[in-house]
Amino acid sequence: MSLLAFGLNHQTAPLSVREKLAFPAQTLPEALASLVATQAAREAAILSTCNRTEIYCASSDDGAALEWLSRYHGLPAAELQPYLYRLNGDEAARHAFRVASGLDSMVLGETQILGQIKDAVRTAEQVGTLGVLLNGLFQKTFAVAKEVRSKTGVGANSVSMAAAAVKLAEQIFPTIGELNVLFIGAGEMIELVATHFAARGPSCITVANRTLERAQALAERFGGNAVTLAALPDLLSRYDVVVTSTASQLPILGKGMVERAIKVRRHRPMFMLDLAVPRDIEAEAGALNDVFLYTVDDIASVVEVGREARQFAAEEAETIITSRAAEFADWIKRRQTVPLIRALRDESDRIRRLALEAAQKQLARGEDPQKVLEILSVQLTNKLMHPPTQALSSGGGADRDQLVQAVARLYRIQSESE
Structure with a gap:
């Protein structure tokens, strides 16, 4: 794995x-x-x-x-x-x-x-x-x-994406202070962007969200008002700046809705920033006259400042x-190496338990405890030493040399050749 x-x-x-x-x-x-x-x-x-x-x-x-x-x-x-x-x-x-x-x-x-x-x-x-x-x-x-x-x-x-949103808007409008700003969504990104726009003192801030409660909670922080997404077709034309970032899998603002809003605005420009992935605004809306539509990729040049x-x-x-x-x-x-270590410990414990059981049986038969302990120690030593001893005795060539070095390092001893 x-x-x-x-x-x-x-x-x-x-x-x-x-x-x-x-x-x-x-x-x-x-x-x-x-x-x-x-x-x-x-x-x-x-x-x-x-x-x-x-x-x-x-x-x-x-x-x-x-x-x-x-x-x-x-x-x-x-x-x-x-x-x-x-x-x-x-x-x-x-x-x-x-x-x-x-x-x-x-x-x-x-x-x-x-x-x-x-x-x-x-x-x-x-x-x-x-x-x-x-x-x-x-x-x-x-x-x-x-x-x-x-x-x-x-x-x-660094220039954050939220700060870049304001810089882009300022390239189209002389001052944010005279604008009506609409935020669609109430997540972290919208909160960050709204903070930057609010610092410029826009004329009006509105937050639109699928659930009105979340929209109200965010709008109150910036002295704005809240609406649901269902109100957007009737309200969109009022806003000069639209910033959207939702988790919707389908566009929230279609080309037709934006086109109708521009007509009502008598072709006053509208800045639209779509920070959602997937997009909240149909890409075709960007082809409309007086609509300045930017996506998350379009603000790359702005955030390069100071890089x-x-x-x-x-x-x-x-x-x-x-x-x-x-x-x-x-x-x-x-x-x-954890599985190998675990297997090594399990095998050692199995040998220990077998030797202990044999010793306990000898003690139960009344044999001399000192003699039983001596036999136990010899059995444990022989059992534990058998695998490395057998490997060293049967190996040959370069593999044996590597094995000798490994065993010497493990047991911190030197071979006679050293």
Whole structure:
């Protein structure tokens, strides 16, 4: 059973492919249970964000895990292969360390990904698909991410996706203070973006969500109002800025709805930022006049600001990660000897019990205890020494030389030739 990590991200696959392999939060438990139930993996954790879908698992068959992903999403394996990366052992661990440290993110050094990994691990733990191997991996991952943050400046002066959303809007409108802003969704990403927009003092903030209670809880923080998604067709035309990030598997805003809203607005421009994967806004809406539609991939150029200054710190972080990946590889190797150690202990205990039973019978017959102890010690010595002695006597050639060295090292003795 070996460690395997496979998936795709913003560097290997376009948004149109990533959205097909996304796992909404509510489907993760069922997906994890399915992956383990099919015996494609013994342990599993799934990380699914707007920029990546990655599966970490303990599996003895790489192909089976990849085949499961193909079947689960109903996509031919051949269609996915060009976009997927597959990493084993210490390379899988190194990748996890880089992701958690923000080195593999669209925003170099961003911190949100660490929380997303912790959520993925928490879900796997609750479902029962987190075993010894993955638990060891992620505990090490969290420790490495903390070390990178504390010892390097990789996250300094980074422009988050939330801040980039405001910068994009400011390229279209002279001031945020005169705008009506609509947020669709009430999750962590919307909360972050809303915080940045609210700091600019927009004229109006509205939060739309499937459940009104969650929308109200978020809207109250920013002095805004809340509506349900059902109200969007009637209200959309009122807003200059629309930012959406939900877990919907189907678009919430279609081209027709957006087109009607633009007509009501008499073609005043509308800035739309779709941070959802899969997308919440039909791509065709971006072709409409006076609609400025951006996706999560479109803001890459904005978040590049300050990246060069953080690159040196990233090199320091890579050094830390390489060292910690080697440590984890050693841990895996030690774990692989556990079954052998257990078997060795079991065999030794079997010999001990047999010798003890024989001694107890001798004592029960009234034999001299001193003599019984002497016989017991000789029997134990002979039994325990028989396997290495037999191996040394029957071996030959290079194998025997290696065996001699191994036995000498194990028992901390020197052979006569030395």
